[in-house]
Amino acid sequence: MSGIILCRSKYGGSAKYAEWLSEETGFKVIDTKNADINEVAKHDTVIIGGGVYASSISGIAFLKKNYAALAGKKVIVYCCGAAPYDEELVRGIRNKNLKEQLSGLPLFYFQGMWDLNAMNFGDRTMCRMYIKMLEKKDPATMKAWEKPFYEAKDKKCDWTDRKYLAPLLELI
Ligand SMILES: Cc1cc2nc3c(=O)[nH]c(=O)nc-3n(C[C@H](O)[C@H](O)[C@H](O)COP(=O)(O)O)c2cc1C
Known part of the structure; x- marks a missing residue:
């Protein structure tokens, strides 16, 4: 069985999972932005993963565009936020990213990294605004998955874990 791992990672979390997956399976990792569908479609198993930014999975457009060429393959999606x-959180990510013909695909969610200081200006600004919005919320009404953003703030966090x-x- 041959396979390939496509990954789009800005801050390293999804890339770390891709490397671990590669070690476990022997599948090669390529950046989704350099992926050629003719090469990808030569494999039986295609794993496609990426970071979650405002609930969108990075690189998922490649799958949407090329889904027909992957008919009959084992396609697996993972994302890293x-x-x-949290079940509700992952349902929301699924509903936003895996619509129509992608709706039946398996989706795995892994916890990634957080470092405001390592983010580019646009991302940092957006994340600071999000934290400010959370700070105005009553902690009692905060969803379980919102708390780490609020608590992490400026701290550098790495929640990646191979066991996920x-x-x-x-x-596979
Ligand atoms: C602009 C921005 C938006 C984000 N939105 C979300 C989000 O909606 N949900 C989430 O769990 N994490 C969110 N994150 C955190 C990232 O998903 C996390 O840093 C993850 O490790 C990113 O994947 P990467 O490390 O492969 O780039 C966001 C981060 C940034 C910079």
Whole structure:
């Protein structure tokens, strides 16, 4: 069985999971932005992963555009966000990113990284605005997955953990 891992990562979290997946499976990792569908479609298993930014999975456009060429392949999607795993959160990400023909695909969520100081200006500004909005909320009404953003603020956090890969590896 041959496979390939496509990944779009800005801050390293999704890339770390891609490297761990590669170590476990022997599949090569490529940046989704350099992916050629003719090469990707030569493999039986295609894993596509990316960071979550404002609930959108980076690189998912490649899958939307090329889904027909991957018919009959085992296609697996993973995403990496700062929030801890939460069913409601992941349902929201699924509904936003895996619509229509993508709706039946398996989606795995892994917790990633957070470092305001390492972000580019636009991302940092957006994240600071989000934290300010959370600060105005009553902590009692805050969703479980919102708390880490509020608590992390300027702290550098790395929540990546290889153990999260177990269910995905089982599916392969
Ligand atoms: C502009 C921006 C928006 C983000 N939006 C979300 C989000 O909606 N949900 C979430 O869990 N994490 C969010 N994050 C945190 C990232 O998902 C987290 O840093 C993750 O590690 C990014 O993947 P990467 O490290 O592969 O780039 C956001 C980060 C940035 C910079």
